[in-house]
Amino acid sequence: MEGTVIRRVIPSDNSCLFNAVGYVMDHDKNKAPELRQVTAATVASDPTQYSEAFLGKPNEEYCTWILDPEKWGGAIELAILADYYGREIAAYDIQTLRCDLYGQGKNYHERVMLIYDGLHYDALAMSPSDGAPEEFDQTIFMKDGTAGMVERLALNLVREQQRKRSYTDTANFTLRCGVCQIGVIGQKEAVEHAQATGHVNFQEYK
Template sequence: MPIKIRYKAPSGGGTLDLDDTATVGQLFDALKEKTVSSDITIKYGWPPKALAADQVETSVVSLNLHRESLTVVPAETAAPAPAPAPAATAPAAPVPADLSFAPKDVKDRPVTIKMPTDTYLVLRVMPDDNSCMFTAIAGALRGTNTGLDGSSPDKLRRIVADHILAKPDVYTKVVLEKEPRDYCANMLRPDVWGGAIELGIISEVFGIEICVVNVKEGTIIKYGEDQHELRCVLVWSNIHYDRVAEIFDENQVEDDFDVTTWNCLESDHILKSAKDLCRKLKDEYHYFTDTSDFVVRCNQCGWIGQGENAVVMHSTKTGHIAIEEIPDS
């Protein structure tokens, strides 16, 4: 059964399809071909660690690499030698302001925005278990009068699969990029992410508009727009989905009394506040960036590195400050 691997490289991001029996050596070969580079380092996990030469025969699945967003950088031994360190009396080189990450943890306490209605919009953080999208929606649907039971990620996955198989003229191999039965078998696995196709189906089946706010861009995508009476709101941080809820006490931790659906015609203020919440997540929490995989380039010497510590070390050793993040393609 094929697996999809996501990666970020100096030339941008992309995906890679491998057989589930693929080895780390085959992963290296495929990424070298994709990135047109013969000398690379592949990093994964947090703290980020590099795949070692003695792992080439190890199964990609056994290392859970199909659940990771991999980072591809030039082989560390091939990196340009740093310039001599500045004299001891010289001041330390500043780290570029936009890369000085000191993120708060969204799990420390609820992240909220006060609304004009004297209530609060809160980010409900979902478990990082590859079912975050389904978990977020299942919680939003709780208590809605849909007549359907979508109370768990597993049930939502099954509903999606049944819907796809019931409409072979709509969900074709071209649309799904694989045979429908294979796609559904894959989607029923708890370690497979859901995406746009699943959001559209859940919106249709449950009769609810699903609004997804992108933390980094501040944009909103609406699934089932202008088709349903109720809406719910999710937050997308580039690698993870969370749920947005309305609460009456800013410090309310338990979600038993959360309001998670709103009338579409009367909730524009919810969408505005959701964008404000995402702006707070971006500016104060850097929630759109997973520091385990952001890749940066020094515009002064061409050095490429990964993560905050590498930026600080390079800037301190060389005095270079013209450093920028390499965006996804």
């Protein structure tokens, strides 16, 4: 199997997790509305598993929240989507080089890969060459076949991105509120400012 693992950039529109999953699963970068629905329906159908303690908010409130295109997804949503598609999702974190696996231990035979920079998810794909069009991308890998080799290539790419510091250190990065221009440090302060003011438009600045 010849080729190279590349990062397919997903638009930064707060739905990057869903659209990245849509791309690696279905070659479709516009699946966010559908996959948000899937997530909400899954959570609503099992209030015992998806309790307030698990979700961090009441089940019904979470379902309304995740359907909002402005809201970001994370680990809960990746676990649900891995089960929905019946494939493992490997999410590589550039800053820590960690790989979080969702859908593990379920005997799924295939795996897809995402890359995460602290704020944003992109898709990882195997391409015949760097400049090849997206229709030649392979995004689904057999766990007992190509996944091992692809994993090594993916890790090399993630290490390269880390070397270039292509990530956001969400504990220590500096942001400026786009509304009132106040500076905040880290995700925690940004969240607190957003809750206090309702402002959600932040830009990173160095």
